[in-house]
Amino acid sequence: MLRPLIRSRSLIDEIRLHHLRTEGDASTFDVAYLPFGEDCVILLAVDYPETTSTLLNGPSVSWQLTLEQALRIAGDNLRDHTAEAFVPVAQGVYQGAWRDGYEASRALLPDVLERVPVRGRPVFMMPTREVLLVTGDQDAAGQLRMAELSLQASRQGRTISPAMFCYQPGGVAHAVPTGNEVSHFAPASEEAARHLAHLARLYRKEEYDTQKAALDRLNQRDGADVFLASYLLYGHQDDPLSSFSLTTWTRGVDTSLPCADRIALVRPDADDALGRTRVVGWQQALALLGDLLEEEAQYPARYRVKAFPDDGRLALLDEIG
Numbered sequence: 001m002l003r004p005l006i007r008s009r010s011l012i013d014e015i016r017l018h019h020l021r022t023e024g025d026a027s028t029f030d031v032a033y034l035p036f037g038e039d040c041v042i043l044l045a046v047d048y049p050e051t052t053s054t055l056l057n058g059p060s061v062s063w064q065l066t067l068e069q070a071l072r073i074a075g076d077n078l079r080d081h082t083a084e085a086f087v088p089v090a091q092g093v094y095q096g097a098w099r100d101g102y103e104a105s106r107a108l109l110p111d112v113l114e115r116v117p118v119r120g121r122p123v124f125m126m127p128t129r130e131v132l133l134v135t136g137d138q139d140a141a142g143q144l145r146m147a148e149l150s151l152q153a154s155r156q157g158r159t160i161s162p163a164m165f166c167y168q169p170g171g172v173a174h175a176v177p178t179g180n181e182v183s184h185f186a187p188a189s190e191e192a193a194r195h196l197a198h199l200a201r202l203y204r205k206e207e208y209d210t211q212k213a214a215l216d217r218l219n220q221r222d223g224a225d226v227f228l229a230s231y232l233l234y235g236h237q238d239d240p241l242s243s244f245s246l247t248t249w250t251r252g253v254d255t256s257l258p259c260a261d262r263i264a265l266v267r268p269d270a271d272d273a274l275g276r277t278r279v280v281g282w283q284q285a286l287a288l289l290g291d292l293l294e295e296e297a298q299y300p301a302r303y304r305v306k307a308f309p310d311d312g313r314l315a316l317l318d319e320i321g
Contacts, residue, residue: 002074005043005054006036006104006126008160010207013299015056017214021221032058032067037182040126040161042108044070047077052101078102079109086116086134090149092142094118096132103132104160110167110181118142123166123185125150127199128157137166140188147187147195154199159206162199194241201243201261205233207300208258215256215298226304231258246279251308257293259301262320265309272311280317288316 012031019029032055033041044055044067059070081102086094094116096103104126106112113122113134120138127133127150135142143164150162164185187193208231215228227250235243245260251267263285265278286293293303 004074090145127153143187144192
């Protein structure tokens with residue numbers, strides 16, 4: 001009855017914050033998982049006839065199994081219930097059609113993906129729990145179509161990851177991987193890369209909104225006066241893929257910043273050449289102002305500000321129009 005599950009990494013932090021709010025002690029929080037790529041995790045579950053029960057604490061001590069051993073058993077079980085069910089959904093792109101709630105989890109079965117008739121080695125996406133898409137690493141057009149289909153799927157299901165993945169050459173072929181054999185895949189075409197970048201911003205927006213709501217509740221309970229800056233998403237109506245994210249850092253305000261493409265540095269009472277608001281790139285700001293920021297133990301990442309930059313350092317940052 002054991003099954004493996006692939007879930008977004010942000011889900012773990014969402015559960016942690018809920019535990020902290022309800023139990024009041026983060027030290028008792030312990031979720032058993034393995035990493036899968038940079039933004040996903042592998043969890044253990046039990047498959048009952050009417051529901052799936054996620055074993056957040058891993059296998060029972062009485063089983064005398066490590067998490068890795070239990071997940072390999074779970075993967076073998078899933079393979080035993082995996083018929084050939086990939087169907088073409090666009091030229092060069094195939095989708096798993098098992099309709100049993102474990103579609104995305106079958107990305108843990110490299111041998112199953114290897115049998116999909118794509119050009120080159122399989123490249124896959126898991127935009128939601130119910131959608132697993134596969135194309136080939138030699139099919140640039142297929143990669144673009146897969147990115148477009150993932151964008152459509154993200155509007156309907158429970159999201160997992162906006163990334164393209166591939167298994168590293170020479171990796172595990174007939175066993176459930178630990179997650180170290182998989183990596184993010186960079187698509188060949190610029191248009192596919194733009195789709196993925198936009199999709200990543202949409203997912204990150206959802207994750208940061210959920211995180212901010214949970215942290216705001218915790219701060220309200222604890223009486224902490226910290227401003228949780230929002231992850232704001234902007235784009236052009238005639239070109240949605242040209243989206244960018246923005247967050248705000250205001251002088252004199254104790255702030256926790258999400259990672260965004262741009263930061264609006266605000267000096268409310270300023271009246272000089274630098275202006276009241278200066279919008280700059282996140283990467284440049286992190287490089288030049290890193291000593292004023294302290295990374296917090298959150299996922300997705302947040303940075304607590306220690307001090308606002310003085311005018312001299314502010315002037316070194318390139319303004320984005």
